[in-house]
Amino acid sequence: MxxxxxxxxxxxxxxxxxxxxxxxxxxxxxxxxxxxxxxxxxxxxxxxxxxxxxxxxxxxxxxxxxxxxxxxxxxxxxxxxxxxxxxxxxxxxxxxxxxxxxxxxxxxxxxxxxxxxxxxxxxxxxxxxxxxxxxxxxxxxxxxxxxxxxxxxxxxxxxxxxxxxxxxxxxxxxxxxxxxxxxxxxxxxxxxxxxxxxxxxxxxxxxxxxxxxxxxxxxxxxxxxxxxxxxxxxxxxxxxxxxxxxxxxxxxxxxxxxxxxxxxxxxxxxxxxxxxKVKGFSLLPGLQEFRVDNTTSVSVPMLSGTGTFHYWSDDQNNLSVIRVPLSAHASLLLIQPHTFDLHKVEALTFQHNFLTWTKNLSPR
The missing domain is CATH 3.30.497.10 (Antithrombin, subunit I, domain 2)
Structure with a gap:
């Protein structure tokens, strides 16, 4: 690939x-x-x-x-x-x-x-x-x-x-x-x-x-x-x-x-x-630490961006959802865990309807 x-x-x-x-x-x-x-x-x-x-x-x-x-x-x-x-x-x-x-x-x-x-x-x-x-x-x-x-x-x-x-x-x-x-x-x-x-x-x-x-x-x-x-x-x-x-x-x-x-x-x-290319975003210098769980981290390239985005905090599942628009028909949906349990959040994505998530988003 x-x-x-x-x-x-x-x-x-x-x-x-x-x-x-x-x-x-x-x-x-x-x-x-x-x-x-x-x-x-x-x-x-x-x-x-x-x-x-x-x-x-x-x-x-x-x-x-x-x-x-x-x-x-x-x-x-x-x-x-x-x-x-x-x-x-x-x-x-x-x-x-x-x-x-x-x-x-x-x-x-x-x-x-x-x-x-x-x-x-x-x-x-x-x-x-x-x-x-x-x-x-x-x-x-x-x-x-x-x-x-x-x-x-x-x-x-x-x-x-x-x-x-x-x-x-x-x-x-x-x-x-x-x-x-x-x-x-x-x-x-x-x-x-x-x-x-x-x-x-x-x-x-x-x-x-x-x-x-x-x-x-x-x-x-x-x-x-x-x-x-x-x-x-x-x-x-x-x-x-x-x-x-x-x-x-x-x-x-x-x-x-x-x-x-x-x-x-x-x-x-x-x-x-x-x-x-997304307006308002830039690549951070060097590799940044990304926490997979409480004991494991990996070094990855990361972006930094500012602006008004659609956001929703799902307190029940301990995660936040952010939508970054890229074009008229395309968006990047970012799912951030509130804890270091990435695998649990990943499992949730297989069960959720993305339309339901996007309906709960509001500008922030």
């Missing part, structure tokens, strides 16, 4: 953006109807499948081939354009996908956090996770596709086409969510945000990919298919992948890839880069 602090920002911002989407339109419809194939789409798929030949394939170029750098400004502009002219159904679909990936993200984070040391941890992007799994779904066939659909939270009521998840709708909804995050709210906007997603698709030499599969990922991320020897020296393969991704993105990889399974023939890595 991308640098740690960047992914964290994208994760927190995503949670709040989904909440604002859900509160917008009051049109009620069976939620899964928005994510599966319609009857007309199924008829078109059946007709197309009977008339067209097999999808064309291609062999990815070697990883050492010359590559153009990723243009983050162009990616940001594409996200902004994706939010123009959104209809009510588009927003409802984005809200539904946001709820699903929010739920999956919390549970995945909770499961993974049980394996971390007390002073350790990691940051986690539910959007990247959900988009990656949807990418797998687009390239899968039954029974794997059915299992992935269920894991993504969309039940298949029967084996019919109209019960199948439309992965293109999901990736389009993810593009909408990310676009709303980076869209500025005019002159009063607090900050200018960048949010870039890049997929590295690495194959063993000679393996061919379907062109349509790679093209279908476009709404979610820039996809860079490359080939290299993954089996002879897994550590060297990982090193080559890290160098390639850093060269084409310019990003410093906070958690570089380490080792590749010698049995691998296909490797899909999703990289996320989030960058934002």
């Amino acid at each position: 991308a640098p740690a602090g960047l992914s964290l920002g994208a994760t927190v911002l995503g949670l709040l953006a989904w909440a604002s989407l859900a509160a917008g339109d009051r049109v009620y419809i069976h939620p899964f109807h928005l994510l599966v194939y319609s009857k007309s789409s199924c008829e078109q798929l059946e007709k197309t499948g009977a008339e067209t030949p097999a999808d064309p394939t291609f062999a990815p170029v070697p990883i050492q081939a010359k590559s153009s750098p990723v243009d983050e400004e162009a990616l940001r502009e594409a996200l902004v354009q994706a939010t123009e002219g959104l209809e009510a159904e588009d927003r409802l679909r984005a809200a539904k996908v946001g709820m699903l990936l929010n739920f999956m993200g919390f549970h995945m984070y909770k499961t993974l956090s049980a394996t971390w040391s007390v002073a350790g941890g990691a940051v986690f992007s539910p959007v990247a996770l959900f988009g990656t799994l949807t990418s797998f779904y687009l390239g899968a066939s039954d029974p794997t596709a059915r299992r992935l659909q269920a894991f993504l939270g969309v039940p298949g009521e029967d084996q019919g086409c109209t019960s199948r998840l439309d992965g293109h709708k999901v990736l389009s909804a993810l593009q909408t969510i990310q676009g709303l995050l980076v869209t500025q709210g005019g002159a009063g906007s607090q900050a200018r945000l960048l949010l870039s997603t890049v997929v590295g698709l690495f194959t063993a030499p000679g393996l061919r990919l379907k062109q349509r599969f790679v093209q279908d990922l476009a709404p979610f991320a820039v996809t860079l298919p490359r080939s290299l020897d993954l089996s002879s020296d897994p550590d060297l393969a990982a090193e080559k992948i890290n160098r390639f991704m850093q060269a084409v993105t310019g990003w410093k990889m906070g958690t570089p890839l380490r080792g590749v399974s010698p049995d691998s023939t296909l490797l899909l890595n999703t990289y996320v880069h989030f960058q934002g």
Whole structure:
């Protein structure tokens, strides 16, 4: 994944953006109807499948081939354009996908956090996770596709086409969510945000990919298919992948890839880069002490900021909640424990409705 602090920002911002989407339109419809194939789409798929030949394939170029750098400004502009002219159904679909990936993200984070040391941890992007799994779904066939659909939270009521998840709708909804995050709210906007997603698709030499599969990922991320020897020296393969991704993105990889399974023939890595500047905030010099609990502390970079923010003190759970606006659709929700019991507060975040928390906030 991308640098740690960047992914964290994208994760927190995503949670709040989904909440604002859900509160917008009051049109009620069976939620899964928005994510599966319609009857007309199924008829078109059946007709197309009977008339067209097999999808064309291609062999990815070697990883050492010359590559153009990723243009983050162009990616940001594409996200902004994706939010123009959104209809009510588009927003409802984005809200539904946001709820699903929010739920999956919390549970995945909770499961993974049980394996971390007390002073350790990691940051986690539910959007990247959900988009990656949807990418797998687009390239899968039954029974794997059915299992992935269920894991993504969309039940298949029967084996019919109209019960199948439309992965293109999901990736389009993810593009909408990310676009709303980076869209500025005019002159009063607090900050200018960048949010870039890049997929590295690495194959063993000679393996061919379907062109349509790679093209279908476009709404979610820039996809860079490359080939290299993954089996002879897994550590060297990982090193080559890290160098390639850093060269084409310019990003410093906070958690570089380490080792590749010698049995691998296909490797899909999703990289996320989030960058934002908030008015009134500045980076404190050096590293600052952050208390994990009564006996453990870690040294981390910290920001200092002044201004009027929305605040609420939850005396029952011994914590405070502060919302820092970043743009028209994005906010940073800061949860501060009143005691040194960070793990208890972290557990509470898996149980609370963020809309309830935000309704209790008042300017301070």
